[in-house]
Amino acid sequence: MIITKAGRRMFPAMRVKITGLDPHQQYYIAMDIVPVDNKRYRYVYHSSKWMVAGNADSPVPPRVYIHPDSLASGDTWMRQVVSFDKLKLTNNELDDQGHIILHSMHKYQPRVHVIRKDFSSDLSPTKPVPVGDGVKTFNFPETVFTTVTAYQNQQITRLKIDRNPFAKGFRDSGRNRAKMNHSIYMPSLSTSTLEGWINVDPLGAGTGALVFSL
Amino acid sequence: MIITKAGRRMFPAMRVKITGLDPHQQYYIAMDIVPVDNKRYRYVYHSSKWMVAGNADSPVPPRVYIHPDSLASGDTWMRQVVSFDKLKLTNNELDDQGHIILHSMHKYQPRVHVIRKDFSSDLSPTKPVPVGDGVKTFNFPETVFTTVTAYQNQQITRLKIDRNPFAKGFRDSGRNRAKMNHSIYMPSLSTSTLEGWINVDPLGAGTGALVFSL
DNA sequence: CTCTTTGCACCTAGGTGCAAACAT
DNA sequence: ATGTTTGCACCTAGGTGCAAAGAG
Numbered sequence: 001m002i003i004t005k006a007g008r009r010m011f012p013a014m015r016v017k018i019t020g021l022d023p024h025q026q027y028y029i030a031m032d033i034v035p036v037d038n039k040r041y042r043y044v045y046h047s048s049k050w051m052v053a054g055n056a057d058s059p060v061p062p063r064v065y066i067h068p069d070s071l072a073s074g075d076t077w078m079r080q081v082v083s084f085d086k087l088k089l090t091n092n093e094l095d096d097q098g099h100i101i102l103h104s105m106h107k108y109q110p111r112v113h114v115i116r117k118d119f120s121s122d123l124s125p126t127k128p129v130p131v132g133d134g135v136k137t138f139n140f141p142e143t144v145f146t147t148v149t150a151y152q153n154q155q156i157t158r159l160k161i162d163r164n165p166f167a168k169g170f171r172d173s174g175r176n177r178a179k180m181n182h183s184i185y186m187p188s189l190s191t192s193t194l195e196g197w198i199n200v201d202p203l204g205a206g207t208g209a210l211v212f213s214l
Numbered sequence: 215m216i217i218t219k220a221g222r223r224m225f226p227a228m229r230v231k232i233t234g235l236d237p238h239q240q241y242y243i244a245m246d247i248v249p250v251d252n253k254r255y256r257y258v259y260h261s262s263k264w265m266v267a268g269n270a271d272s273p274v275p276p277r278v279y280i281h282p283d284s285l286a287s288g289d290t291w292m293r294q295v296v297s298f299d300k301l302k303l304t305n306n307e308l309d310d311q312g313h314i315i316l317h318s319m320h321k322y323q324p325r326v327h328v329i330r331k332d333f334s335s336d337l338s339p340t341k342p343v344p345v346g347d348g349v350k351t352f353n354f355p356e357t358v359f360t361t362v363t364a365y366q367n368q369q370i371t372r373l374k375i376d377r378n379p380f381a382k383g384f385r386d387s388g389r390n391r392a393k394m395n396h397s398i399y400m401p402s403l404s405t406s407t408l409e410g411w412i413n414v415d416p417l418g419a420g421t422g423a424l425v426f427s428l
Numbered sequence: 429c430t431c432t433t434t435g436c437a438c439c440t441a442g443g444t445g446c447a448a449a450c451a452t
Numbered sequence: 453a454t455g456t457t458t459g460c461a462c463c464t465a466g467g468t469g470c471a472a473a474g475a476g
Binding site: 168 | 466467468469470
Binding site: 004005042091104105148149150165166167168169170 | 430431432433437438439440441
């Protein structure tokens with residue numbers, strides 16, 4: 001995933017469907033992103049693989065993205081697909097925009113938290129999510145990704161350009177029709193992408209589901 | 215103020231500064247728009263005046279714009295200028311976008327409501343704002359305006375084009391430099407504008423203030 | 429050398445008044 | 453004759469990857 005100083009969105013965005021909530025209870029939904037391991041990576045082009053390249057950089061201030069629809073009732077959350085498309089990633093450790101701070105060239109796991117209102121006294125964008133009875137945390141291992149400041153392989157670039165509406169100008173039908181003669185389109189590209197991730201629902205064909213009860 | 219079927223913003227937007235709240239109490243801030251009288255108007259061009267042209271059209275479904283920052287603490291509300299720039303007006307009585315429904319060629323008064331959370335059980339975008347101890351309502355008579363589907367005089371058009379960033383394309387330095395030779399700029403235009411209104415703060419020079427305690 | 433930053437062309441998304449067409 | 457709707461050129465605002473420059 002691209003990270004910049006100013007902050008860059010994730011693409012595709014994490015989207016979840018939630019069931020099992022108490023319709024009349026109030027909840028926060030939040031997301032944070034934790035390191036997968038204690039390593040730093042580099043991309044080896046000739047083998048098309050991410051290789052360990054030393055230990056992780058020193059930890060960065062923890063940040064939590066509180067979904068902008070918070071606070072809302074279980075009923076409200078369950079009626080919609082909850083999308084985290086406005087969340088932004090930055091590599092600026094001094095960020096004051098409330099973005100999630102990550103190191104480049106590291107592996108990360110996004111997490112979704114469902115937080116019952118009466119347990120949320122400590123909830124803050126700049127503090128770790130509290131743990132306890134009123135908080136449920138969900139990992140989707142298929143959403144692990146590697147951070148970069150520039151794409152390391154053409155398959156990922158291809159995927160982003162083909163799927164992200166904001167990158168339409170780079171599609172083959174666009175301005176680069178002639179210049180793009182060296183890149184090969186790989187329609188079957190799936191979860192085995194070298195750079196990391198596939199979202200819960202990259203193609204809109206289905207969504208991850210959180211099923212639980214508090 | 216222009217109203218359309220799809221919904222059109224007010225410009226300038228209503229902006230208020232609020233003081234006197236309990237910092238730790240939770241409040242909704244809301245806006246609605248009520249008829250000034252029971253009349254329908256027409257604009258008489260040769261006398262540059264709005265004239266009564268019969269009785270008002272039959273009432274429309276009441277709508278309330280709940281400020282998107284709701285629910286928030288008194289502390290949060292008092293730290294910012296509360297802007298209603300995302301509110302939209304429509305003349306579509308069957309509107310399902312949650313916009314405020316008004317009749318064209320009528321006079322209206324915007325109202326701002328401060329609603330204590332523990333009194334807000336009945337608060338809804340499609341129901342009248344409740345009245346009682348936990349609700350304070352404020353009128354700014356200088357914000358009365360007349361609704362139209364097309365501007366009736368050039369002074370108002372001028373004001374909108376000069377002040378609204380989205381209308382920059384119609385400014386004299388824009389494409390109409392040559393065509394605009396018949397319109398005269400009136401810099402001293404103020405609350406006596408023929409079409410209605412001047413906002414609390416059309417020029418950014420100061421803001422209306424709500425001072426009270428609940 | 430590897431990685432990051434910067435300015436930018438190219439998009440999406442949506443807020444303007446205008447002029448012509450439409451409705452009554 | 454009067455008021456409304458529609459399509460549109462022209463904006464604001466901001467999300468893309470790219471290529472060149474910068475940093476170590």
